Amino acid sequence: MNALQRIKKVVIAGGGTAGWMTGAAIAKLMGKTIEVVLVESDEIGTVGVGEATIPTLHIFHRLLGLKETEVMAATNATFKLGISFENWHDTNKNYLHSFGYLGKDCWACGFQHFWLKGRQRGIAEDIGAYCTEHLAAREGRFAVLPNQDLNHAYHMDASLYAKYLRQLAEQHGLTRIEGKIATVKQHANGDIAGLTLQSGEEIDGDLFIDCTGFKALLIEQTLNTGFEDWSHWLPCDSAVAVQTKSIAAPIAYTRSIARDAGWQWRIPLQSRVGNGLVYCSKYLSDDAAIQSITDNVDGEMLTNPRLIKFRTGTRRKHWHKNCVAIGLSAGFLEPLESTSIHLIQRSIIRLLQMFPAHGIQSADVDEFNHQTEVELLNIRDFIILHYKVTERSDTPFWRYCRDMDVPESLAHRIALFKQSGKVYKFAQELFGESSWIQVMLGQGLMPEQYHPIVDAMTDSELDNFLKTIQANVQRSVAKYPPHNDFIQHYCKATAM
16 A cells, blocks of 8 residues: 555454444544445453543543533443552551642642641541542532533443444434454555455555454454553553342442452442452462352352453554554553553544545654653653552562562652652643552552641641631531432443
């Protein structure tokens, strides 16, 4: 294919969440000018356990003109205001990483500095008392109100979400072709020319999106792009997933419960609960992992435990030649902070922003890969933080995590916060100051000092400042009904 050949046809290899998010976005936003085809096989299952999201999904839904109530009802969804980390700092020590913002910053420093002095003076509550979403999650209250900041996310059924997006994509002209891909054809210059299905059908295209999951059929098996392995920092390499019946009203946060060789998730939907154990096979056998999850779920199991194997890391290039990898084909960061769907949507939006309508240019490809790398490294470091900064030493797994060397970029952030209480967010980074602060404090990392500008306040002024913020938070949360009552009124599931 000529490097500057006009892109007239986009072929998406694979369905699932990544394939149908990609298909829906390209068809809805560009379908009038290009042909969009998606190839998937009903015989090939999807991983489909990624049921928790983060607030950035609002951007994607706004772009596609989706109505929140409709999406939630169609996907059996509940609201998510954060993640409860249990036994991570140490056994029997828990904290909540919530969405939203902590307190009130000033021009010179973040709210944590005022809180740190308040804590030293004995006049500050736990830091979550100064964040609306944090208190709402703990009190089990929530509503979507007019002019409210969209600092909430969802727990949803990923397979129902893909089904919902498929309908949207096909309404906007996407063609779905059923079949298994047998071979990938290439041009003389190495670009992908087309896909040959087991049926013998051939599908040519100009731009190919690899949504084939861990197989990475196009980006790796065909183009040999290379993989950067991060398993020495993120040693978990396995998961076992199972669904159970709900036995109580859904809570408005994900639970992440640290176990001896990994951690367990609990994600409440309207009619069921998603459960899983992420673990390191070096320290726990598959049989023991299945036994552990079976012993630690509430409610009747609706599915048999399903084993998933993975390797943490990323492709060396997410866009290579005329192929863009989106979803699990691009790499894998374990679901500790629910970033999988976010990374899918960021790749889609980035591709649309740099769409090579008049031909693939190396500068666009390089910029796409650079932006993707910057965002990934931030997320990687944030997830490693949970493992590294811990006081747990009760098992070989946790001793390994506590003692391991970490990337220099993360070591710097940890040292900066410990020594001075400072946290900075840079462009293209996903996690902001409030997230880093909550997790570092929650994991037991307490700064040694606060910013001197805080001393411009007297103790009584500081006390009044903190109390005013706390009262405003309490006033906001008091307006919310119970979480489940609002769900039943606002977005009761139409599909279970």
